[in-house]
Amino acid sequence: MHPEDLVGCRHRGVLRRAINLNSPTRMRTAYDLEQTVERLSHRISSRARKQEVLASLPKAPRRGDKLIPTRVDIERGDHAVEDTLEAMAAGTRLIVGATLEHGPMAATVDLLVRRDAGFGADPGLAYAPVLISAHSVARAAKKTQRADCLAVPLSGLSLSQGVSVPYRHRAIAKEGQQLAMAHVILEQWGFAAPEVGLIGHVANQQEQCYFFPGAPLRTGLLTALSEPTPTAPSRVRECAVCEFHNHCRAQLLESLDVSLMLPGDRNRAVRERGINTLPELAAEKDSEQSALAEAWMNGEVARRRPLKRWITDTELWGGHEFHMPAHGQMPMVEELRDVVDLDVDMEAHPQRGTFLWGTFDGSSYVGFGDFSAHGDEGAHVAEFWAWLQARRASADAHGRRLRVWVYAAQGENYWLRTYAQRFGGREYTLDDGRVVLMPRKEEVDALIESDAWCDLFRLVKKALAGTGSLGLKSVAPLAGFTFSQEGVDGKAAVDLFEQAIGLDSRGRLAARRTLERYNADDCVATSHVRAWLRAGAPGINGL
Known part of the structure; x- marks a missing residue:
């Protein structure tokens, strides 16, 4: 049994064991070319990233280190488990591509990192399984007692125990089961360290390995193992x-x-x-x-849920108390005259950060982008912030209320705070000679926590009950909006961005234009959905 057998669809494992997957008549889903390319691209980029991390592992002790790094790379094949055991018995400090088996359990990990301070085949051998993740692997702990991470720079893996940091680990389900199973097997072999580890992204931090206790992962593993084997499919x-x-x-x-x-x-x-x-x-x-x-x-x-449950929400009306209009009239027309609505949408690359902030003021779209080869270190974010503050000042000067609308604001909130933490207070000189300033975190927090920053998705969830997703791509057509960029979603936008900063000049321009139209669509779609909600979400059945 492998970790992937315990995550997601358990019926898939049943089907794989029931038929010969090497048969030319095996069942296949009808992948289109775009899906195939996307999957291959993900595999290639994941492999390249792992190679980059492995190349950063220590090759010699640092100044002051008492331990000497040794490394063995395990080749896949029938002898992988035996080779892993031999490398451990020799006291190797870094074992790449380790394969572990015990009873019905089997797991492969990117690294086994020796955590004890012994030399050679010391009786206290202790290894921690480590995975190289494409996801965020830790975040700041809300309470000090919730922090559980020891951070070790890649150059010090197996040479240092690490330092305690105020972060709590984050592991997706598959990674959690993989680490749990590897940790249990190591315990059965008698070589387990108390920790397991993840190498991945953490906001505002250089890439490090984050170690955290392995024992708590057993609960999820035991729960998954106790689940009965499904006899019929169920959608996941x-x-x-x-x-x-x-x-x-x-x-x-x-x-x-x-x-x-x-x-x-x-x-x-x-x-x-x-x-x-x-x-x-x-x-x-x-x-x-x-x-x-x-x-x-x-x-x-x-x-549509009953109107009385959501139509009176003051956020929908710019902070005004709702009152029913006369028969046949649109609601709150006079009150909305003093409200300035702006719609914002952001696009981001998981490694690069944001590359486009789009805005729509009811008549025109303005985008603030970074399509440079190596990144502008936040200049586009500072320019967006300056534009937003100018609109806010203009609204204040005319006695009007600014409302900035975002659809599901977690991403925008995260990246605004991230840039403010990294570059807050920094000045940027733009190509046209203007100087803009990156806001500090307290300024960003003040906006996000104010009445001016509005999450339309919250109102949509309050107003509608969905048979599936209530994402913008599903809800906007109900409001009469048609997206111009078919087949472009968040994943496709990341691929398009990589084309937009690539070597092919024609491809760069076409990709950038597609991204800007995609971003503009999302801004305008948000405006349409808001207007539709203010009209009472007509055109769909009520509960």
Whole structure:
């Protein structure tokens, strides 16, 4: 049993074991060329990143180090487990590509890092499994007692125990199970250190390895191992990229399985009540879920909740108290005359940071981008901030209320704070000679926590009950908006950005224009959805 067998769809493992995957007649999902290229691109970039990290591992002791780094790279194959054990028995300090097995469990990790301070085959040998992650691996702990990380620079791996830092680890499900299983196997072998580790991104920090206690991971592993093996498919997030997608979906549609609307763990409570299909759920007719089951079968994206539950939310009306209009009139027309609505959307690259902040004021789109080869260290963010503050000052001068609208603001909040923490107070001279200033974190916090910074997604969730996603791409068409850039999403935007800073001049320009149109669409779509909500979200059925 491997860690991936415990994460996501358990039925996939059953199907893989049930058929010969080498058969030319095996079931396949109909991947299109774009999906295939995206998957290959992700694998290539992930492999390149791992090679970059492995090249940064210590080759010699640093000044003051008493330990000497030694390294063994394990080759895949029938002898990988035996080779790993031999490297550990020899006291190797860094074991790359280690393969571990014990009983029914097997796991491969990017690194085994020796954590004890012994030399050679010391009786106190202790190894920590480490993964190289493409995700954020730690964040600032909200409370000191919640911090659990020891940070070690890559140049000091296996040479230093690390220093305690005020961060708490973050591991996605697959990484957590992989580290848990490797930690348990090492315990069974008698070589386990108390910690496990992740190498990845942390805001405002150079890349390091973050070690944290391995024992708490056992709970999730034991829970996953206790789950019964499924005998039928159930929809989960991974379905879209699974080789059995078409095979399983045909079964789910035939039975109208409840997971079509409630994927993953969202259907657990329903199934525990003995309800496994959407018709059974719709037949209850006494809950929001039952109404949504009926809506799903009718092909509806969402239904409107009762107006009294959301239409009076003052944020929707620029801070004004809501009152009902006369029959046949639009609501709050006079009150909204003193409200200045701006719509903002941001695009970011996971390693580079933001590369485009777009704004829409009801009539025109303005973008602030960084498409330079090596990055402008936040100049585009400072320019966006200066533009925003000028609009705020203008609204104040005319006695009007500025409201800046973002759809699901977590990303924008994170990156504004990140740039403020890194470059707060820094001056930038733009190409036109203007000087702009990066805000400090307290200035950014003041905006985000003020009435002027509005998250439209919060209001959408309050107003609508969805049969699936309530993301902007799903909701905006209900408001009558049509996106101009078909097939472009967050992942595609990252790929387009890499083209926009690439070597092909024609490709650069085309990619940049596509990104700007995509970003403009999201800004204008946010404006449409807000206006639609203010009109009472017409055109869809109520619950």
